[in-house]
Amino acid sequence: MWRFKMQKEYVPFYKIKNGDTLASLAEKFDVSQTQILVENYLTPSSIQEGVIISITKQ
Numbered sequence: 001m002w003r004f005k006m007q008k009e010y011v012p013f014y015k016i017k018n019g020d021t022l023a024s025l026a027e028k029f030d031v032s033q034t035q036i037l038v039e040n041y042l043t044p045s046s047i048q049e050g051v052i053i054s055i056t057k058q
Contacts, residue, residue, distance in 0.1 A: 013052055013054050014053055015050065023052070025055075029057075035056075037056075
């Protein structure tokens with residue numbers, strides 16, 4: 001997992017793995033499912049193995 005500092009917050013990048021779901025990712029990173037979708041310009045069907053997403057902790 002890569003991290004870089006941006007506006008005083010760490011933004012981890014995560015490569016979606018086989019078996020990951022939108023709900024499991026939201027729980028893993030303690031963010032809402034909507035936040036994951038909006039920040040990464042995704043739709044629920046876009047959550048597929050190999051896609052790299054970023055998660056900003058609020």
